[in-house]
Amino acid sequence: MTLTTALRDQGSAQQSSYGRIGRFNVANIGFALAILILVIVASMASDVFLTERNLVSISRQLVTNGLLSLGMLLVILTGGIDLSVGPVVAFSGLLATGLQAYMPFPAAIAVALAMGLAVGLFNGFMIARFKLQPFIVTLATMGSVRGLLYIFSETPQYPTDPLFRSLLGGGFIGPFPVPSLILLCIIPLVWFYLNHTVSGRAVYAIGVNSEAVRLAGINVRRHLIGAYAACGFLAAFAGVLLASRLGIAQPSVGIGYELDAIAAVVIGGGILGGGGGTVIGVVGGVLALALVDNVLNLFNVESYYQQFLKGLIILVAVLARRKRA
Amino acid sequence: MTLTTALRDQGSAQQSSYGRIGRFNVANIGFALAILILVIVASMASDVFLTERNLVSISRQLVTNGLLSLGMLLVILTGGIDLSVGPVVAFSGLLATGLQAYMPFPAAIAVALAMGLAVGLFNGFMIARFKLQPFIVTLATMGSVRGLLYIFSETPQYPTDPLFRSLLGGGFIGPFPVPSLILLCIIPLVWFYLNHTVSGRAVYAIGVNSEAVRLAGINVRRHLIGAYAACGFLAAFAGVLLASRLGIAQPSVGIGYELDAIAAVVIGGGILGGGGGTVIGVVGGVLALALVDNVLNLFNVESYYQQFLKGLIILVAVLARRKRA
Amino acid sequence: MLEIINVSKSFDGNPALRDVSVTAAAGRVLAICGENGAGKTTLMNVLSGAIKPDQGEILLDEVNVAVGNPHYAIELGIQTVHQELSLLPHLSVAENVLLGKWPHRRVGWLVDWKETERRAAEVIRDFGFEGIDVGARVSDLSISLQQIVEIAKALVGKPRVLILDEPSAVLSAHETRLLFRKIRELSASGTLVIYISHRLDEIFEVSDNVFVLKDGLGVLSAETAKVNRDLVIKAMVGRSLDAIYPVRHPNIGEVALEVRHLGRRPLFDDVTFTIRAGEIVGMFGLIGSGRTDVAKAIFGAEPALEGEILVAGKPVVTTTPATAIAKGMALVTEDRKRDGLAMDCSVLDNGGLASMDRFAFHGVLNRARQGEVVSNKLDGLQVRPRGMRRPVRQLSGGNQQKVVLGKWMLVENTRIFIFDEPTRGVDIATKVEIYRILDELAATGQAILLISSEMPEVLGLCDRLIVMRSGRIVTILDRAEFDMEAVFAHAAGIETPSSTV
Amino acid sequence: TAKDLKIGVVNLSLCCAYFVGMDLAVKDEAKAFPNITVISTDAKGDVAKLTSNVEDLLSQKVDGLIISGAWIEAAPEALDAIKAAGVPVVLVDRMLKGGEFTSWIGPDNYAIGVGIGEYIVKRLDGKGLLVILRGGPADNSIGLDRTNGVLSVVEKTGIQVEKAPDFGGWSVDGGFKLMEDMLTKHPQIDAVFCENDSMCQGAQKAIKDAGRSDKIFLTSVDGEKGTLKEIMSEGTNYGATGHNNSDQIGRASFHRLMAILAGAEAPQKTVLPSPIITKENAIKFYNPDSVF
Ligand SMILES: Nc1ncnc2c1ncn2[C@@H]1O[C@H](COP(=O)(O)OP(=O)(O)OP(=O)(O)O)[C@@H](O)[C@H]1O
Ligand SMILES: Nc1ncnc2c1ncn2[C@@H]1O[C@H](COP(=O)(O)OP(=O)(O)OP(=O)(O)O)[C@@H](O)[C@H]1O
Ligand SMILES: [Mg+2]
Ligand SMILES: [Mg+2]
Numbered sequence A, B: 001m002t003l004t005t006a007l008r009d010q011g012s013a014q015q016s017s018y019g020r021i022g023r024f025n026v027a028n029i030g031f032a033l034a035i036l037i038l039v040i041v042a043s044m045a046s047d048v049f050l051t052e053r054n055l056v057s058i059s060r061q062l063v064t065n066g067l068l069s070l071g072m073l074l075v076i077l078t079g080g081i082d083l084s085v086g087p088v089v090a091f092s093g094l095l096a097t098g099l100q101a102y103m104p105f106p107a108a109i110a111v112a113l114a115m116g117l118a119v120g121l122f123n124g125f126m127i128a129r130f131k132l133q134p135f136i137v138t139l140a141t142m143g144s145v146r147g148l149l150y151i152f153s154e155t156p157q158y159p160t161d162p163l164f165r166s167l168l169g170g171g172f173i174g175p176f177p178v179p180s181l182i183l184l185c186i187i188p189l190v191w192f193y194l195n196h197t198v199s200g201r202a203v204y205a206i207g208v209n210s211e212a213v214r215l216a217g218i219n220v221r222r223h224l225i226g227a228y229a230a231c232g233f234l235a236a237f238a239g240v241l242l243a244s245r246l247g248i249a250q251p252s253v254g255i256g257y258e259l260d261a262i263a264a265v266v267i268g269g270g271i272l273g274g275g276g277g278t279v280i281g282v283v284g285g286v287l288a289l290a291l292v293d294n295v296l297n298l299f300n301v302e303s304y305y306q307q308f309l310k311g312l313i314i315l316v317a318v319l320a321r322r323k324r325a
Numbered sequence C: 001m002l003e004i005i006n007v008s009k010s011f012d013g014n015p016a017l018r019d020v021s022v023t024a025a026a027g028r029v030l031a032i033c034g035e036n037g038a039g040k041t042t043l044m045n046v047l048s049g050a051i052k053p054d055q056g057e058i059l060l061d062e063v064n065v066a067v068g069n070p071h072y073a074i075e076l077g078i079q080t081v082h083q084e085l086s087l088l089p090h091l092s093v094a095e096n097v098l099l100g101k102w103p104h105r106r107v108g109w110l111v112d113w114k115e116t117e118r119r120a121a122e123v124i125r126d127f128g129f130e131g132i133d134v135g136a137r138v139s140d141l142s143i144s145l146q147q148i149v150e151i152a153k154a155l156v157g158k159p160r161v162l163i164l165d166e167p168s169a170v171l172s173a174h175e176t177r178l179l180f181r182k183i184r185e186l187s188a189s190g191t192l193v194i195y196i197s198h199r200l201d202e203i204f205e206v207s208d209n210v211f212v213l214k215d216g217l218g219v220l221s222a223e224t225a226k227v228n229r230d231l232v233i234k235a236m237v238g239r240s241l242d243a244i245y246p247v248r249h250p251n252i253g254e255v256a257l258e259v260r261h262l263g264r265r266p267l268f269d270d271v272t273f274t275i276r277a278g279e280i281v282g283m284f285g286l287i288g289s290g291r292t293d294v295a296k297a298i299f300g301a302e303p304a305l306e307g308e309i310l311v312a313g314k315p316v317v318t319t320t321p322a323t324a325i326a327k328g329m330a331l332v333t334e335d336r337k338r339d340g341l342a343m344d345c346s347v348l349d350n351g352g353l354a355s356m357d358r359f360a361f362h363g364v365l366n367r368a369r370q371g372e373v374v375s376n377k378l379d380g381l382q383v384r385p386r387g388m389r390r391p392v393r394q395l396s397g398g399n400q401q402k403v404v405l406g407k408w409m410l411v412e413n414t415r416i417f418i419f420d421e422p423t424r425g426v427d428i429a430t431k432v433e434i435y436r437i438l439d440e441l442a443a444t445g446q447a448i449l450l451i452s453s454e455m456p457e458v459l460g461l462c463d464r465l466i467v468m469r470s471g472r473i474v475t476i477l478d479r480a481e482f483d484m485e486a487v488f489a490h491a492a493g494i495e496t497p498s499s500t501v
Numbered sequence D: 001t002a003k004d005l006k007i008g009v010v011n012l013s014l015c016c017a018y019f020v021g022m023d024l025a026v027k028d029e030a031k032a033f034p035n036i037t038v039i040s041t042d043a044k045g046d047v048a049k050l051t052s053n054v055e056d057l058l059s060q061k062v063d064g065l066i067i068s069g070a071w072i073e074a075a076p077e078a079l080d081a082i083k084a085a086g087v088p089v090v091l092v093d094r095m096l097k098g099g100e101f102t103s104w105i106g107p108d109n110y111a112i113g114v115g116i117g118e119y120i121v122k123r124l125d126g127k128g129l130l131v132i133l134r135g136g137p138a139d140n141s142i143g144l145d146r147t148n149g150v151l152s153v154v155e156k157t158g159i160q161v162e163k164a165p166d167f168g169g170w171s172v173d174g175g176f177k178l179m180e181d182m183l184t185k186h187p188q189i190d191a192v193f194c195e196n197d198s199m200c201q202g203a204q205k206a207i208k209d210a211g212r213s214d215k216i217f218l219t220s221v222d223g224e225k226g227t228l229k230e231i232m233s234e235g236t237n238y239g240a241t242g243h244n245n246s247d248q249i250g251r252a253s254f255h256r257l258m259a260i261l262a263g264a265e266a267p268q269k270t271v272l273p274s275p276i277i278t279k280e281n282a283i284k285f286y287n288p289d290s291v292f
Helices: A003-015 A026-045 A052-077 A085-101 A105-130 A134-152 A162-169 A178-196 A198-208 A210-215 A220-246 A257-267 A279-298 A303-324 B003-018 B026-045 B052-077 B085-101 B105-130 B134-152 B162-169 B178-196 B198-208 B210-215 B220-246 B257-267 B279-298 B303-324 C040-047 C070-075 C093-097 C113-127 C143-154 C173-188 C200-206 C229-237 C291-298 C321-326 C336-340 C347-351 C353-359 C367-380 C397-409 C428-443 C455-461 C484-492 D017-031 D047-059 D076-085 D109-124 D141-154 D172-185 D197-209 D225-232 D246-261
Strands: C002-011 C014-024 C029-034 C055-060 C078-081 C161-165 C192-196 C209-214 C217-223 C255-264 C268-276 C280-285 C306-311 C314-316 C329-332 C416-420 C447-452 C464-469 C472-478 D005-011 D036-042 D064-068 D089-092 D103-106 D127-133 D158-163 D191-194 D217-222 D238-243 D269-271
Touching (some): A026 A279, A052 A085, A052 A178, A052 A279, A052 D172, A085 A105, A105 A220, A134 B257, A210 C336, A257 A303, A257 B134, A279 D172, A303 B134, B052 B085, B052 B178, B052 B198, B085 B220, B085 B257, B210 B220, B220 D047, B257 B303, B303 D036, C014 C055, C029 C040, C040 C078, C040 C161, C093 C113, C093 C143, C161 C173, C173 C192, C173 C200, C192 C200, C268 C447, C268 C472, C280 C428, C329 C397, C464 C484, D109 D141
Parallel strands (some): D127 D158, D191 D217, D217 D238
Antiparallel strands (some): C306 C314
16 A cells, blocks of 8 residues: 555545545535435325426426535635625616617627626735625625616516527426526536636635745736625526526516525535635535425415525534534 | 844824824714714705704604614624614514513513513524625525514504603604714713724734634633624614604514615624724714605605615715725 | 632644643742643633533632633633733723723722722832833834733732733843842742743742653643752653753855845944855844844835845845845744744645645646645644644644745745744744754755843854844844853844943 | 796606606697796605605606605605695695695596406406506505406306416516416416506417417516507407506696696596506507607
8 A cells, every 4th residue: 555545545434524625524424314205204194206397397496506605615615705696687688688679689698697797806906905795895896887787778578589588597408407407517617616626626725724825926817806796696597597597687586596505505514714625515515505495385384484494404404514523 | 223223213194194093083073074074054945954843753763774884883883783673673673562462561672672672682602603695694584574473463463552652763852862862871881882892903903813702711602792792782672662763663674774774884883794883883874874864754755766876975974084094 | 719620621623731730829929830732721622611521620718710701710810921911002001001901080980090090000110110101102112111011901900810921032132130129029929820931040040940741742831949850851851951052053155145234224224244255243232222123124024215235246126025035035923922823724725835836837736745744744844633624723823833944945945044933932842843943944054043031042152243222233242252241232122341332 | 927836846767767657748748838847756666765856846846746656655744744844736647645735636547447357357268367467666656556456257167276476576577587487387378367467478478389389378467568569460469458557647747737726626536547458458558759
């Protein structure tokens, strides 16, 4: 046995006892088990839960929060937060549909994505350049972008090109909905970015100690801005997919979306302020939230009780994760 | 020259540039100036700004955010955050009005305040005992309390006792509205608590380094729970005053109030994550936000442009504070 | 008076203390020695109530204090100066000193600020530091004065047991002397003082008894007078160390770094010196003399405002660390917790942080190769415990320091190494290793600037020595001119007959 | 030498096309009169902010107020303050309880619900399963009235009613998601009623994606441009919408206020007719240039 393999073995043995760093630690396994139990209970208690129809529904419903949560993960890893994703979703949908009257729909989509990128770049720039608190910067952007999008259009916009819906949000490849497939492609991309690129590793480290990263000769500002830009871009992308799935873009959409995304990241083991969070955890968090929604609806739980229970479930989820960690 | 004096010289040289622990530092003075300029410009540009009627309006409008921001300050000083204040405001209003059918209104108010205290204690307990992240705990409570209050009453509640309105939210002492006077009394109380009580000092210290505070033999858990309890209590109090001012308790009220309160604290120099924030700063922040709202209305700025501008103004406010700090 | 009986503690299954027993009497000074990670701090954490032991008890006059409650320990008169600074930087000195012991008027929850300031001033004055203004903000004090404040916290009310966990690491010789005076005063009046330090000279100077921990086991417990340096080292390290400093065979080449009239007032001004390839140049000065600021300026972390920097004879402009690294510089920062390491990240990520480009192709990392190279390097530095995925937070201080060294040694094409207090808080065996590494680096033609506050270290290792005072270079000495008294006189600004500026 | 007039429009919310349309209609009517200024405010759904906005407008000495209370039931303090200031106020759309007002113009949401209910009963021939998607939250009296209106008719027949347990938030995506869950749960659905058009627009897509468009028809309330177009289109399963013309209501409210300011004795309550729009009559109501 060579030295390196010895080290590696040791590494994997230790993983079990050290939460955050490992990919498959106890907390994650417990979490996966909890989701599995939820699925089993649901499929026994409700005969429609495991139908193709319902699974397709769930897989489409979690796309928006999935994309937002992945972006939010990047930002939370740097120690930040992005409250402005909700309005970006709404604005992007309006642009992607409303501009179809003036240009082909791919161009409209490009404008929408560019807007998301721009908002993200702006957030990142203000935070990185002026060392402002991410919460307050993105809170301000949240208000401003919401104002802007209403200035752009105070009424819903409808796509004019039918392909916009049938190719993207409303499309299917075999039995699989296109938006879900897109999300499925983006998840490993983000994972690869975080784990196998210089920039991704820097993002992880910046959230823990940005001064140490800077002194290691890494351009902290660039990676910080990059994380916010990616988050804005993903939010805009989510907005395009949402509008194309619904066949309409409403200006009032997206309120509270940022909280859902943050909840998914934290339930998945993310730590606000940086230093914790994995793609697999986020996927679990998004899945858990979507399943809870779906199951509560299938079990016909009244709206207020749903809201009440959802709060409790979030609490139990973070408690359980803590206990096992 | 001996060594100690050499050191001493350097020590005192450093000090003069920072001054004593400043209650009135440069950033705060600049901030006060900015508010003053806003007031002067507004009173020159609008002939109604300085009318008694408008000043009374402003002073009543800022009561809710004033109380919430003071509570939020305590929590932010400990390094936390409380997202659950909005539903507490709504629930408290419902209890204080709805229960008047069954008991005299002071008893109904007592129940409402007790509810706020209980929510705060719950938040604090979960955060202090289980070391959970405040953001996610209070996000969960936010949902749960919102659900609960709808379970309590799906429809608005109206006060039955006319004194409830005329003594509290709707009352005047001379030209001064009662709620504003109450806020005016609570501000120095919170200041006194933070600066002159053992618990207040502990709150300041916990946000900076809670481990150090624990090692100094201080019961961190108790003071942490206390801060959340106070925040919940103040939110409930704000809810009672609001319901009594409006003459109606609406279950859906309070959405986004937590963000306004956080914005006021941060604009006033508070630091999310602990270690910064003063009562005087918060008062400035609350005042600034209320003035901006009022002035934008008086200047007849369209709703969406208001929203856009408000975001920008928040950004400029924190930027300006940073520059001077 | 104090009986530590069979105390054990492990973290995540790794034992930090194994069945440790030791006793000490009132009025004595007990020194605890051991390598980094031996368990010294853990033992003191048990005693001070910061953590609860897995088993065993600690009796203070027959009362068990090992219950994991700091408040209880303080009530019993156990006062602790923790190894990590635990001050609240934005609060005043007075408040920090009396944190948790705020004096109050009549009602228990009302703080009496006048009394707070008065008592804090009294404690600090009795300690010998009248110069510290108790109204000042702690963050405005220099690091060493902050440490004085930290110690003063433990002196409020007469402690029955005073624990000092490496208090001298950031203190100057003079301040250390005042501390020792205080220790003697307290022990004379019946306080048991427990003193932890990696500096054996201090141990022999101040302690009555010495207790040595190795890998969580108590391996030596004796009266200080009855043991000698070698015996203690042997107990700590498990073998003797014959030579602390490597014998230098300098092979000095071209000028690698030249600094001309560098300034960033008021921190430092008119700093001019050169370092040649293969040379170790020391930089000595009192704490706060501006050495770190010079290092940061050269490295572009906080760029200089005046002057120029030449690398291999060519002027360079270092505005960011990245540009400095590109010119072949590396800076091992003095405060590893604040500037050196991302504590929650893994050993691998920290070790590989500065050299990622080596393993990257268009920004995509070859993680397998990176892991292999980093773990080889850290293994060569004998970082313990091994395991690349462990967060560095869980390593002891000395091992953390080795990770920082490894991080910079992995960067390719480095010609100039700046070490800022590389041996602070590091045990004697690791120090020897670090000295060996410095010597080896020099032997491979690197130019080395060694900033240190430890006189023996700079005298033992350096080829030339820069002495700084108040942000200016007072003198630069060749090895032949090295003389402890003279260097100290220069640094402190005390006139001596031999001083030449 | 005409006197300048200042009119305040107090909107509870400008979130959605319906309310925006009303606000724009008032401004549009006012444009014709050079000496009339309209000041419009947005309370973002919060009754406290609405009260503040009323106070701010009174500070500016407006001559008259139009309040679009949207989904709140009452705003006593706001109405009291207006009364104290002696300014006439016209309520549009929502008739606020617990306070005095000069005049109200709006639809009767309950009646609209009844109309839709009758359409559903007729088309289902008194049997089948009707799914109801509510906007929420429960203190939203617009939705309550509409649903209660539908229920008052439907419950007397053999039609089964299933309310989606959660609220759709009045939005397209909310309707979409609720409908997906309901489609999963109920293999046989015959009709859908949504408390507004937006939710049904989402629900329609969900039904289409489930391949059940030919078995389920949709009904809603509002008469948005998009919905009207859909109802007119060939082979659609969008059955009917209750016409709630915010443009018309907005214009009417402006003229009502003008009349009051001119000294006219106005009726205190005016219900605007809300016809049920189906394929047959949709063309009469469709205006491609309208905002709403
Ligand atoms: N909180 C912790 N979690 C995990 N391991 C820990 C923790 N604290 C200490 N350890 C481990 O326990 C062992 C003893 O550490 P300790 O801090 O007591 O050493 P020390 O003798 O004080 O060393 P140093 O001289 O570097 O201060 C080390 O191996 C360290 O890695
Ligand atoms: N009170 C303080 N708070 C935070 N940082 C400080 C403080 N005092 C000094 N520093 C920083 O710590 C570093 C120490 O620099 P200093 O000017 O004290 O010179 P030094 O000779 O390097 O001192 P040392 O011997 O401690 O290394 C500098 O980067 C300085 O900016
Ligand atoms: Mg230690
Ligand atoms: Mg230094």
